[in-house]
Amino acid sequence: MSSINKILGGLFPHREPKEDEYINEADGLIYCAKCCTPRQCVINHGDRIVTPPVMCDCQRIAEEKAEAAFQKRQEEFRIERMKSSGLQDRYLHDYTFANDKGYNPEIKKAQRYVTEWAMMKENCIGLLLWGNVGTGKTFIAACIANALIEKGVSVLMTNFSKILNSLSAMFDVDRNKFIESFNRYSLLIIDDLGIERNSEFALEQVFNVIDSRYRSKKPLIVTTNLTLDELKHPKDLAHARIYDRVLERCVPLKVNHQNIRQLNAANTLRSAKKLFSTEEEV
Ligand SMILES: [Zn+2]
Structure with a gap:
């Protein structure tokens, strides 16, 4: 095994599905039970396949919402500061x-x-x-x-x-x-x-x-x-x-x-x- 393969293997070890996940028999990857989209993807590296984590649809939407809320709060703070100063x-x-x-x-x-x-x-x-x-x-x-x-x-x-x-x-x-x-x-x-x-x-x-x-x-x-x-x-x-x-x-x-x-x-x-x-x- 090459050293890069060792590192990849260490980074993305095989794992079992959690309570809110299942293994999709079609591709063998772990999927979210709620939105039925994958939480893993496949990367081929030479003779080795690794399955790093990815965000399923509902995780991605939640993150986008949190980011938008954060940006909105930042904008509100900025406007509040502009009002106090001006x-x-x-x-x-x-x-x-x-x-x-x-x-x-x-x-x-x-x-x-x-x-x-x-x-x-x-x-x-x-x-x-x-x-x-x-x-x-x-x-x-x-x-x-x-x-x-x-x-x-x-x-x-x-x-x-x-x-x-x-x-x-x-x-x-x-x-x-x-x-x-x-x-x-x-x-x-x-x-x-x-x-x-x-x-x-x-x-x-x-x-x-x-x-x-x-x-x-x-x-x-x-x-x-x-x-x-x-x-x-x-x-x-x-x-x-x-x-x-x-x-x-x-x-x-x-x-x-x-x-x-x-x-x-x-x-x-x-x-x-x-x-x-x-x-x-x-
Ligand atoms: Zn999901």
């Missing part, structure tokens, strides 16, 4: 298209942005969600963020108050790195442009963030309480160079249908009144 305010995780109450017809356009993401990304097209306070601009922007993250797109949603707080505690060289780090994300969403302090430092940093994004040729979504007219006709050059870049890359979308905060408050008050009313009052 949407650091936990409440934003609940701002999804599924949770939309239908107050804003603009939500359809936001869904369209997600459906057309490949084109938006390719052409570096963002959105400028503008309108009065409490009309749901943050909600709509976060819906887009959540939906894109679910599709595996990296999104960072932040605001200038946070950015300026971080930047004011940094040295210049770190500031640049911090601002550049936003460009690792395929989509940057900045909530509430225009509420930041109008100091020279603040305006300079806001410009740096917007300009860095502009130069990265990656999409940007901005929400603002400013009107389109205020954005188009800023009071000075410092504001103009910020807003010009935003207007060049972001499609304005007016979100001004109803004041959602007031609507929610009215609904809550109505429910509370019912809770405390007596039968005579109803």
Whole structure:
């Protein structure tokens, strides 16, 4: 016996069928009693025949299912990590298209942005969600963020108050790195442009963030309480160079249908009144 035959014989010794197996008389191999497919195959090596194990159909299907479940869990973990990193305010995780109450017809356009993401990304097209306070601009922007993250797109949603707080505690060289780090994300969403302090430092940093994004040729979504007219006709050059870049890359979308905060408050008050009313009052 050659040494390879010895090794093969040692690796695949003859074995008896287990409880859930039988020997198929047609080929002498061990078969699965459940799916009736072989759990051995035949390999001829010179004058020696060895019968290494193979998976029967039901073992293979079970393994494929386990692998698919593992991959699904891995994907869920990945998306969870992307949400934690991109949407650091936990409440934003609940701002999804599924949770939309239908107050804003603009939500359809936001869904369209997600459906057309490949084109938006390719052409570096963002959105400028503008309108009065409490009309749901943050909600709509976060819906887009959540939906894109679910599709595996990296999104960072932040605001200038946070950015300026971080930047004011940094040295210049770190500031640049911090601002550049936003460009690792395929989509940057900045909530509430225009509420930041109008100091020279603040305006300079806001410009740096917007300009860095502009130069990265990656999409940007901005929400603002400013009107389109205020954005188009800023009071000075410092504001103009910020807003010009935003207007060049972001499609304005007016979100001004109803004041959602007031609507929610009215609904809550109505429910509370019912809770405390007596039968005579109803
Ligand atoms: Zn089987």
